[in-house]
Amino acid sequence: MGKIYIIDVTNRDGVQTAKLGLSKLEKTIINLYLNEMGIFQSEFGFPTTHHESHYLRANLELAEMGVLKPIRLEGWMRAVAEDVELCFKRVPEIKHLNLSISTSDQMITGKFLGTKNQQDIINMMVEALEAARAHGAETVGINAEDGSRTSLEFLVRFGLAAREHGATRLRYCDTLGYDSPFTIYDTARNLAENIGLPIEIHCHGDLGMAVANSIAGAKGAIDGGQDAYINTTVNGVGERAGNADLVAVLLAVTKARGFGEQYRLGNEIDLTKSWRIARFASYAFGVPIPINQPGVGANAFAHASGIHADGVLKDPDNYELYGFEELGRGEPEIVDTGREISTGQYSGISGFRYVMDEIEGEEAIHFRDAEEAERVLELVRYANVLAQKPLVEDELLFIARHPDIARQLLTMTPLD
Numbered sequence: 277m278g279k280i281y282i283i284d285v286t287n288r289d290g291v292q293t294a295k296l297g298l299s300k301l302e303k304t305i306i307n308l309y310l311n312e313m314g315i316f317q318s319e320f321g322f323p324t325t326h327h328e329s330h331y332l333r334a335n336l337e338l339a340e341m342g343v344l345k346p347i348r349l350e351g352w353m354r355a356v357a358e359d360v361e362l363c364f365k366r367v368p369e370i371k372h373l374n375l376s377i378s379t380s381d382q383m384i385t386g387k388f389l390g391t392k393n394q395q396d397i398i399n400m401m402v403e404a405l406e407a408a409r410a411h412g413a414e415t416v417g418i419n420a421e422d423g424s425r426t427s428l429e430f431l432v433r434f435g436l437a438a439r440e441h442g443a444t445r446l447r448y449c450d451t452l453g454y455d456s457p458f459t460i461y462d463t464a465r466n467l468a469e470n471i472g473l474p475i476e477i478h479c480h481g482d483l484g485m486a487v488a489n490s491i492a493g494a495k496g497a498i499d500g501g502q503d504a505y506i507n508t509t510v511n512g513v514g515e516r517a518g519n520a521d522l523v524a525v526l527l528a529v530t531k532a533r534g535f536g537e538q539y540r541l542g543n544e545i546d547l548t549k550s551w552r553i554a555r556f557a558s559y560a561f562g563v564p565i566p567i568n569q570p571g572v573g574a575n576a577f578a579h580a581s582g583i584h585a586d587g588v589l590k591d592p593d594n595y596e597l598y599g600f601e602e603l604g605r606g607e608p609e610i611v612d613t614g615r616e617i618s619t620g621q622y623s624g625i626s627g628f629r630y631v632m633d634e635i636e637g638e639e640a641i642h643f644r645d646a647e648e649a650e651r652v653l654e655l656v657r658y659a660n661v662l663a664q665k666p667l668v669e670d671e672l673l674f675i676a677r678h679p680d681i682a683r684q685l686l687t688m689t690p691l692d
């Protein structure tokens with residue numbers, strides 16, 4: 277029986293969202309947290325975009341070093357042969373790709389303005405796929421953009437062509453959040469049965485159903501005889517109303533009535549990292565976590581009314597489906613209410629050493645000499661220029677531990 281794997285697309289769909297973005301260091305920290313959680317794959321960026329090159333190559337180096345392992349790092353681009361060529365020119369070490377092209381009549385007509393028909397779409401995809409394989413890509417997923425407004429007949433034809441030319445998976449994109457759990461189940465099952473490739477489920481929340489659609493689609497793919505790969509983003513950050521939230525999807529798969537007994541995750545996930553990744557993404561994006569967000573919202577385990585408070589005090593199972601400890605919540609958070617010293621783009625050495633000395637325990641960093649401390653501080657200044665807000669402890673520790681990688685992440689050379 278097929279299994280469910282998670283491909284997180286925060287560093288692609290999340291960062292391409294209007295009004296939102298992450299620094300390259302923040303993207304790297306997201307990859308590290310995803311890896312620690314046990315997420316199968318991170319769609320870590322855009323290999324054809326010039327300002328991503330240093331970041332992508334530095335993260336692939338971290339993978340090579342064993343720091344970002346076993347997570348797979350996969351780059352996203354258009355299913356256009358020239359894009360694939362450019363990708364391997366800029367990021368030659370990349371091994372996993374996702375190639376995206378619109379498949380619906382609406383988009384074929386509305387975006388290509390009459391210059392392309394369905395066969396042209398298949399041809400473009402196949403040409404890009406063959407280019408990726410010629411460059412030695414180990415896995416190539418093919419994205420059917422606007423899949424939910426594409427005829428099933430064409431999706432199957434498109435998927436079969438992808439399979440025939442060596443694609444690893446088909447990504448069914450409900451780009452506009454148009455599906456319901458009923459329709460996406462049928463479609464995913466059909467695609468799995470008729471194409472014979474693992475199916476990725478990519479959902480958006482325009483009708484408030486991204487998480488529900490994700491597990492319904494995964495069930496369809498598995499009932500159709502294939503593995504299912506659910507696309508998520510941290511806190512559901514993504515285009516318009518957002519994507520399927522990572523933590524909510526994991527909770528839905530493992531806690532929903534009867535679901536997890538039959539449909540299982542393909543690898544072990546450490547849910548206790550949920551709180552940290554959700555909090556970090558909220559800080560990095562500058563977007564508060566909604567008070568009622570599943571698992572990580574401020575009210576997710578809050579009880580005030582008499583009947584509920586009494587019930588939960590007698591036995592948490594009376595009013596809680598899962599425990600806060602399972603998500604890594606419950607540790608007190610210390611907030612300075614008096615003097616505060618943080619790092620910034622104009623920080624000096626004594627303030628920086630004070631901040632680093634505050635990090636205690638196993639994590640503590642001891643600089644060899646003043647020169648090393650100065651070098652790390654200079655990198656911290658640059659990281660602040662890009663983030664425009666104080667760095668969190670894990671960012672400071674990352675820079676101190678991997679200064680050479682940090683330098684690559686912070687290097688921006690436009691028009692080069």
Ligand SMILES: [Zn+2]
Pocket residue numbers: 289451478480514515519
């Ligand atoms: Zn999307």
